[in-house]
Amino acid sequence: MKFLDVKTDYAFKKVFGSEQSHDILISFLNAIIRFNDDLKIKSLEIVDPYNIPMIKGMKDSFVDVKARLEDDSLVIIEMQVLNKA
DSSP, X not given: OOOOOTTSXXXXXXXXOSGGGHXXXXXHHHHHOOOGGXXXXXXXXXXXXXXXXXXXXXXXXXXXXXXXXXXXXXXXXXXXXXXOO
């Protein structure tokens, strides 16, 4: 049996990208990320991951999740994978 690698954008969106899976994703992110003052994520939005840099020479960024914390601040969560090849 083969499993999807959730570190890829495609698999991440397949596993966590539906409205029904938002509670699971919020719980997962709250378990692995510590925010200032121990704030927790209360809601999130999965966004188009590719952002073209505004300044020439800057790196491309891949934004995966916009999350709203309990104090209504907005954070951007970006998944990055280290290539161990």
